[in-house]
Amino acid sequence: MIGNDKIYFDDYVKDYQTIKVDLPTQNNNSLVLEHYGKYFGENKRWDTKSENGKIVQDRAVKVCQLEFNDVDIKKHLYDNFLFQTNGQSIKTDYYGNNGRCIINFEAPVYNWIITTLLREPMSSHRAPDLVLETSHSDLFNYESDTKQLKELEHLLKQHEHLFN
Amino acid sequence: MNICLINLPRFEVHRPPLALATLSALCADEGFDYSCVDFSLKIWQELPKDFHDIDDFCITKQIEPEVKLRLQELIDDTVNEILSNDPESKFVMSLLSTWSHPVCELFCESIRAHCNNQILIGGGGLVDKQWTMSMLKNNEIDFFIIGEGEITFKKFLRGETTAPGLNNFFPEQIDKLDEYCVIPDYRKLPLADYPYLGNNPDLYITASRGCVRNCGYCDINHHWKKYRYRSAKLVAQEMITQYERHGIEEFFFTDSLVNGSLKVFEELCDNLIDYKKQNPKVNFKWRGQYIFRPKHQVPEGHFKKMVDAGVQYLIIGLETFSDRVRFDMDKKHTSADAEWHLEMFKKHGISCQLLMLTGWVTETEEDHKDTLSMFSRLQKYVASGTITGIELGSTLYVLDYTPVMAKAEQYGLSFINDNKWLWQAKCNPKLTVPERIRRRIETHYEAMKYYWPITRSHYRLSAIKKSFLQGVEGIQQQN
Numbered sequence: 001m002i003g004n005d006k007i008y009f010d011d012y013v014k015d016y017q018t019i020k021v022d023l024p025t026q027n028n029n030s031l032v033l034e035h036y037g038k039y040f041g042e043n044k045r046w047d048t049k050s051e052n053g054k055i056v057q058d059r060a061v062k063v064c065q066l067e068f069n070d071v072d073i074k075k076h077l078y079d080n081f082l083f084q085t086n087g088q089s090i091k092t093d094y095y096g097n098n099g100r101c102i103i104n105f106e107a108p109v110y111n112w113i114i115t116t117l118l119r120e121p122m123s124s125h126r127a128p129d130l131v132l133e134t135s136h137s138d139l140f141n142y143e144s145d146t147k148q149l150k151e152l153e154h155l156l157k158q159h160e161h162l163f164n
Numbered sequence: 165m166n167i168c169l170i171n172l173p174r175f176e177v178h179r180p181p182l183a184l185a186t187l188s189a190l191c192a193d194e195g196f197d198y199s200c201v202d203f204s205l206k207i208w209q210e211l212p213k214d215f216h217d218i219d220d221f222c223i224t225k226q227i228e229p230e231v232k233l234r235l236q237e238l239i240d241d242t243v244n245e246i247l248s249n250d251p252e253s254k255f256v257m258s259l260l261s262t263w264s265h266p267v268c269e270l271f272c273e274s275i276r277a278h279c280n281n282q283i284l285i286g287g288g289g290l291v292d293k294q295w296t297m298s299m300l301k302n303n304e305i306d307f308f309i310i311g312e313g314e315i316t317f318k319k320f321l322r323g324e325t326t327a328p329g330l331n332n333f334f335p336e337q338i339d340k341l342d343e344y345c346v347i348p349d350y351r352k353l354p355l356a357d358y359p360y361l362g363n364n365p366d367l368y369i370t371a372s373r374g375c376v377r378n379c380g381y382c383d384i385n386h387h388w389k390k391y392r393y394r395s396a397k398l399v400a401q402e403m404i405t406q407y408e409r410h411g412i413e414e415f416f417f418t419d420s421l422v423n424g425s426l427k428v429f430e431e432l433c434d435n436l437i438d439y440k441k442q443n444p445k446v447n448f449k450w451r452g453q454y455i456f457r458p459k460h461q462v463p464e465g466h467f468k469k470m471v472d473a474g475v476q477y478l479i480i481g482l483e484t485f486s487d488r489v490r491f492d493m494d495k496k497h498t499s500a501d502a503e504w505h506l507e508m509f510k511k512h513g514i515s516c517q518l519l520m521l522t523g524w525v526t527e528t529e530e531d532h533k534d535t536l537s538m539f540s541r542l543q544k545y546v547a548s549g550t551i552t553g554i555e556l557g558s559t560l561y562v563l564d565y566t567p568v569m570a571k572a573e574q575y576g577l578s579f580i581n582d583n584k585w586l587w588q589a590k591c592n593p594k595l596t597v598p599e600r601i602r603r604r605i606e607t608h609y610e611a612m613k614y615y616w617p618i619t620r621s622h623y624r625l626s627a628i629k630k631s632f633l634q635g636v637e638g639i640q641q642q643n
Binding site: 069070071072109110111113114115118119140141142144145146148149151152153155156159160162163164 | 543544546547548549596597598601602605608609612614615617618621622625626628629632633635636639640643
């Protein structure tokens with residue numbers, strides 16, 4: 001596990017293992033999850049063994065959870081951070097080959113999660129259970145909000161003396 | 165003789181109207197032949213280009229002449245169609261709110277022009293007593309029903325013309341809902357035609373009436389004097405029946421709060437979990453309004469049970485991030501309690517929408533700053549997908565029959581032009597109308613700074629602008 005070019009974890013992962021990393025961030029950051037050193041017959045060594053067409057022994061890493069500051073982004077892994085192996089990019093959380101998954105992210109990390117991973121799916125999400133907003137479509141339409149807020153600020157400046 | 169049940173706009177078309185389905189079941193119980201017209205859906209289907217203009221007409225009562233003409237033609241066609249099926253048909257119209265008045269008036273006019281058949285109206289739209297009485301006195305309607313239809317509508321069907329809540333404002337209240345509530349019958353509504361919000365169709369369901377809280381800004385306790393609930397078993401039975409009849413697995417609870425009685429709420433969860441165990445293919449999902457409670461009342465097992473029973477999404481009034489203000493509102497929970505719930509929601513995969521209220525009567529600048537601090541503090545729950553929306557509101561509107569109005573003298577409340585949004589309180593002179601708007605604007609900017617998904621921005625900000633300009637005009641006229 002490499003964060004901003006510094007190795008934070010370089011070892012065998014056994015069973016279920018939680019790896020916690022305290023990664024100092026800058027504006028642009030990267031976290032690399034790399035699976036390496038798996039043998040596929042090199043020097044007659046195989047890490048995968050099969051019997052009768054069934055794999056009976058293997059070496060792989062499965063990402064079960066991927067948290068940034070207590071927020072799990074695992075569900076976004078498939079669509080946003082592909083596993084690069086043998087010249088291919090694969091949507092998977094099961095790293096069975098040697099390869100790496102590079103997660104480029106920005107800080108503050110919550111801003112990055114919301115604007116990069118959540119914003120698009122949520123923009124089309126309509127307030128499901130509040131009545132009477134038939135025109136509602138975009139929860140992140142800040143441009144339109146800002147325009148209306150500026151207009152209100154202008155009106156306040158113009159008329160607030162009347163309320164004194 | 166046929167009873168024609170009509171649902172009037174303004175009503176969301178994203179879900180079939182529960183009132184019509186309930187009235188349908190009552191008609192069936194009494195052995196009446198009936199038909200259903202969801203006129204909101206009809207506008208959506210037949211006048212799609214005019215839909216938003218008609219929606220605005222419901223609120224503003226203003227409409228372009230050509231749009232009004234098309235609306236009147238659709239109403240005339242609908243009335244003709246009903247009468248061609250049964251010239252003796254009685255017309256029963258459901259008005260969700262006072263925003264149904266403009267279309268209701270057009271409908272009554274059209275019915276009167278075609279026939280002398282009886283017209284009855286009912287629903288939340290009748291809270292405006294003056295309007296309701298004028299409709300009756302001007303012979304635009306023959307009957308109105310106030311309160312709980314399960315008693316009064318049945319009496320009307322039986323031919324009774326004098327009953328509590330029938331053409332008077334003294335309804336009878338049902339204490340034991342189980343004895344009167346029916347399973348809503350949607351079989352005469354075109355369920356497949358509705359533009360549901362999610363991927364699957366869903367239905368409204370009501371498990372309780374009234375509220376266990378008495379929040380300062382809310383008038384619910386005026387309309388429903390007592391909090392009453394149906395037994396968990398019968399609510400679960402209603403969900404199961406709709407599943408068996410229509411294959412519908414998703415529901416939205418209309419209750420002011422789904423967890424008013426924790427005991428019954430958990431029993432409902434248990435009933436649904438049991439049914440799901442016996443019928444593994446069924447995947448009930450449900451949503452509704454919920455209240456945060458003190459942490460000690462809701463152990464972690466509560467949240468797991470909710471998820472196992474199908475709870476998916478909850479709407480919750482947080483209102484402020486100042487404990488002092490929230491207790492002043494009589495909300496009975498702290499910000500720490502709210503955070504506990506959010507942490508549990510995050511852990512168990514429940515999402516929610518928070519409702520906020522800027523500018524409570526006693527809110528100070530310090531309280532306001534507490535609320536601003538919320539957006540960074542709780543941003544984690546936006547990032548985790550736990551908070552999927554925030555409603556920032558239009559600042560406090562002092563409704564009649566609310567605790568805040570009852571304390572008007574104590575607070576020293578006065579109103580510009582008798583407009584209940586344009587209030588000023590002697591107890592908090594710094595919180596002027598412009599100051600409330602300023603805080604509301606600041607809250608909005610803070611929410612955007614931390615990338616919160618803000619619902620109904622356009623609607624809310626437009627309402628603030630309109631009300632503020634009304635205030636300006638009122639003061640200028642006085643001067």
